[in-house]
Amino acid sequence: MTPDPLLDVQNLRTTFSTDAGPARAVDGVSFTVGRGETVGLVGESGCGKSVTALSILRLIDGAGRIEKDSHILLEGRDLLSLPEREMRDVRGNRVAMIWQEPLSALNPVMSVGDQIAEVARVHAHASRAEAHAKAVEMLRLVGIADPEQRANEYPHQLSGGMRQRVVIAMALVMSPALLIADEPTTALDVTIQAQILELLAEVQKRMGMSILLITHDLGVVAETASRVVVMYAGEVVEEAPVRELFADAHHPYTEGLMRAMPRVGGTETRLATIPGAVPAPTDWPHGCRFRERCPYAWELCEREHPPLYQIGAGHVSRCHLAIEPERRAHPHVPIAAATGAGAGE
Amino acid sequence: MRRLLAARAAQAVVVVAVVATVVFALIHLAPGDPFGAALESGRVSPEVRAEWRARYGLDRPLAEQYVRWIGSVARGDLGWSFSRNRPVAGALASALPNTLVLMGTALLLSIALGIAAAVLQAARRGSLVDRGSSALLLVFYSMPEFWLGLMLLLAFAYELPIFPVSGVVDPVMHEYMGTWGRFVDRVRHLALPALTLTLLLSAAIARHQRAALLDVARADFTRTARAKGLSPRAVLLRHALRNSLGTTITLLGLMFPALLGGAVIVETVFAWPGMGSLATSAIAQRDYPLVSATAIVGAVMTVAGSVIADVLGATADPRLRDA
Numbered sequence: 001m002t003p004d005p006l007l008d009v010q011n012l013r014t015t016f017s018t019d020a021g022p023a024r025a026v027d028g029v030s031f032t033v034g035r036g037e038t039v040g041l042v043g044e045s046g047c048g049k050s051v052t053a054l055s056i057l058r059l060i061d062g063a064g065r066i067e068k069d070s071h072i073l074l075e076g077r078d079l080l081s082l083p084e085r086e087m088r089d090v091r092g093n094r095v096a097m098i099w100q101e102p103l104s105a106l107n108p109v110m111s112v113g114d115q116i117a118e119v120a121r122v123h124a125h126a127s128r129a130e131a132h133a134k135a136v137e138m139l140r141l142v143g144i145a146d147p148e149q150r151a152n153e154y155p156h157q158l159s160g161g162m163r164q165r166v167v168i169a170m171a172l173v174m175s176p177a178l179l180i181a182d183e184p185t186t187a188l189d190v191t192i193q194a195q196i197l198e199l200l201a202e203v204q205k206r207m208g209m210s211i212l213l214i215t216h217d218l219g220v221v222a223e224t225a226s227r228v229v230v231m232y233a234g235e236v237v238e239e240a241p242v243r244e245l246f247a248d249a250h251h252p253y254t255e256g257l258m259r260a261m262p263r264v265g266g267t268e269t270r271l272a273t274i275p276g277a278v279p280a281p282t283d284w285p286h287g288c289r290f291r292e293r294c295p296y297a298w299e300l301c302e303r304e305h306p307p308l309y310q311i312g313a314g315h316v317s318r319c320h321l322a323i324e325p326e327r328r329a330h331p332h333v334p335i336a337a338a339t340g341a342g343a344g345e
Numbered sequence: 346m347r348r349l350l351a352a353r354a355a356q357a358v359v360v361v362a363v364v365a366t367v368v369f370a371l372i373h374l375a376p377g378d379p380f381g382a383a384l385e386s387g388r389v390s391p392e393v394r395a396e397w398r399a400r401y402g403l404d405r406p407l408a409e410q411y412v413r414w415i416g417s418v419a420r421g422d423l424g425w426s427f428s429r430n431r432p433v434a435g436a437l438a439s440a441l442p443n444t445l446v447l448m449g450t451a452l453l454l455s456i457a458l459g460i461a462a463a464v465l466q467a468a469r470r471g472s473l474v475d476r477g478s479s480a481l482l483l484v485f486y487s488m489p490e491f492w493l494g495l496m497l498l499l500a501f502a503y504e505l506p507i508f509p510v511s512g513v514v515d516p517v518m519h520e521y522m523g524t525w526g527r528f529v530d531r532v533r534h535l536a537l538p539a540l541t542l543t544l545l546l547s548a549a550i551a552r553h554q555r556a557a558l559l560d561v562a563r564a565d566f567t568r569t570a571r572a573k574g575l576s577p578r579a580v581l582l583r584h585a586l587r588n589s590l591g592t593t594i595t596l597l598g599l600m601f602p603a604l605l606g607g608a609v610i611v612e613t614v615f616a617w618p619g620m621g622s623l624a625t626s627a628i629a630q631r632d633y634p635l636v637s638a639t640a641i642v643g644a645v646m647t648v649a650g651s652v653i654a655d656v657l658g659a660t661a662d663p664r665l666r667d668a
Contacts, residue, residue: 057572092574104565109587109662118583119573154663170573 005032006210007056007074007178013067014048014055016281023281025051025064027234033178038204038211040225040242042218042257046278048234049214053180056212057095058087075177093123096171100183102163106155112166113139113151119173138169142199161192168199175207182214197224218261222246227314230254233278233289236308240315250317252294276336288320295331296321349655357648361641362415368640369414372633373407379427379631401427414637423641424634428627433638436623441642443513444619448608450535451542452597458543459550460586460593466551467558468581479555486548490607494541494614501537508536511616538615542607546600553596557589564588590661598654602647 014026026048033039041049054060056072058079072079079090099105107115116138117131126134132151139147142165155163164184171179181200185193201224204211213225221228221242228245230238230253238251249255256274276293279285285292288301300320309322321328379401380394398404402413417424423433462482466475485493502510509515514530515522522530561567562585570584571577609621616622620639627635659665 059568059571088574088576090574091572097569097572099565099569101565105569107566107570107584107588108664110584118575122574122579156664167569170569 004035005073006035006037007033007072007212009052009056010071010073012052012055012070012072014051014060014064014070015067016064018063018282020280020282024234024284025281026055027281027284029231029234029236031229031236031239033210033212035177036204036208036210037227038213038225040221040228041212041214041231042216042221042228043231044216044257044278046281047231048281049231050182052231053097053182053212053214056180057091057097059091089123092119092171092176093174094176095178095180096174096176097180097182098164098167098171098184101187102160102167103155103187105167106163108155111152111154112158116151116166116170116173119170123174134173135169138173139166141172141203142166142169144169160188161195164188164192164196165199168196168203172203172207176209178210178212179204180212180214183216184213185220186215186217193220200224218246218257230257233284234281235289235318236316237290237318238316239308240311244312244315248312250311250315250321251290251319252296252321253290254317256293275334288318292335293337295334296327297334298324298327300324349659350652353648353652353655357645357652360648361644364644365415365418365637365641366411368637369411369633372628372631372636373410375631377631378403379633401425414634418637418641423638426627426632426635428630428632428635433634436635437620437638437642440618440620440623443617444608444612444621446535447538447542447612447617447619448604450539451546451608452604454539454543455546455550456593456597459547460554460590462547462551463554463558464581464586466555467562467585468577470559479552482548482551485544486552488545490541490545490610491614493544494538494611497537497541498614509534513618538611538617541611541614542604545607546604549600550593550596554589554593557592558585561585561589587661591658594654594658594661598651598658601650601654602643605643605646 009032010030012026012029013024016023016025029048029052031039031041041052043049051060051064055066055070056079058066060066066080070080074090074094079087082090106112113132113135116135117126117128120126120131120134121128124131124134136147136151139150144150144162144165150158150162155166158166164187168184179200184200185196188196197220200211200213203209211224213221215221225242228238228240228242229236230245230251232251232253238245238249238254240248240250245254246258249258253274256272259272260274274293279289279292286305287303288294288297288306291297291301294301298320304320306318306320308316308318311317311322378398380389380397395404402410405413414424423437425431426433426436429436462478466478469475498510501508513534514527515534519527519530558581562581564585566588567580567584570580575583605620608619609624611617612619612621613625620642624636624639624643626632627639
């Protein structure tokens, strides 16, 4: 939304070939991340948010590929047209990533110090000693006590929270312009989650990088992001500044996510769920992809795939309610709930 | 680590004792005795044979023989070899180094070759190189060692006489060679038997190592390594290879007895005067003390092999060090 965004993803389409035909995991996604901004990328499992993240780093391999008309501009340069060698200079250097499972994301047979130092060795061509010093410095930066000692330890010797701090330290070595955090707190205890989010906010303040925060947890987004992109079935379905989204969510899917969020002091004894599940990416439904789970869907939703309607300043929504808002007053039972098809999630 | 070693040492004593007992029982249950061949030749009268049996205690009940034998083995006395007419310990001392040289060479070469092939295959997965070398290694993997040995002999000692047919050194000329000449002589004699074992073993190592590498290539931490901006080569060599070595180390520990068995056959084919040749001739001649002693040595080597594999495994993977 800023005039000169750091990251500008345009019409990203990532397809995997499967036995059931091509799976359009990410299907025409566009969004931007401004300099120093934190953007939340939200959606349930299977909506394509992790594939979006991996596509930005071009780490899609095997059966997957990014379609030709996609563009990922970082500081004005299209990452998708870079030769692989130049792309390697971007990874871990300009764009770094932190992962959901810190234990499996770390190499079990390499000391954490060496794993952090490796980034400085590759990108800054640091000597062994310089790189080690850098690793210790990074461990201190992410709040690990006794960093000289910890640098020589292996991932299995650290606690879950400390491992995630190591992963963050590894990502921050080169002061990247963009940090992609893929569910960074999902695998951690609730108390540790808050610490990690605080740490991210703190290093962002200090280093000034942008963060793309991928999560299924709107609570995490509310605390950290300034803008939210909601994905569903491989598409962006809503995008809004975080306050506006929480005050006035437009898309029925976002509404559903909000209602599924536990609230302190809430009166409901059971959390609401969205009936049904995300359809298979090999077979996106015709028309609106959320239609069968939607309490407002009508025949237009089946006939026409909704475009992104402008709702307000910086607020877009992929829902036909934008042109017939009065229908929101008359919800019905969604098809998925009525037939019980695909229920479970 | 120290606790692990102590436990394994205690285990080793038990294993060796059990193997010694079983082999003792088996060889005594087999028909014949050390003097059978001599008796049947007609040169020895049954009276003389009975006297010999009495002299060596072979006329005593089996239980008594066993107790006396295991007692002396426990004291470090392996007894007297009938067929070699020398102490068993002496016969072992001249054969064991030959076997260790053969097995050690084959082991080192096959680890190097097997891992190199696996890395190459994993790096070029699905390519012609991968499929071609996999197929070739499968051919070696499925060959019986005696046949491969004979084919190598036919090719490189007979059709193209590059290497000698048998033995450890040239029986005549070795005495007259200088230091360098003697070394070359030994290497030339070692070449074919070591190559036979190496081809078989490296095929097994390469197959398992390739699978292990491809397994690790799917792991999250290899993706992390790529996200750090590492080249595919660095990801493979620095991250994937070390993580996959555990499989090969375990495999080698398990394959050690098979390697020993293979060495026995290869030694026979190439008339290599090692433990294998010693054991086969000892069995043929019912040389009870020597048969039992070779079995004990085999058991010790097997246990040692698995202990070494454990130690190496713990070195490669820090998670095993605290176990």
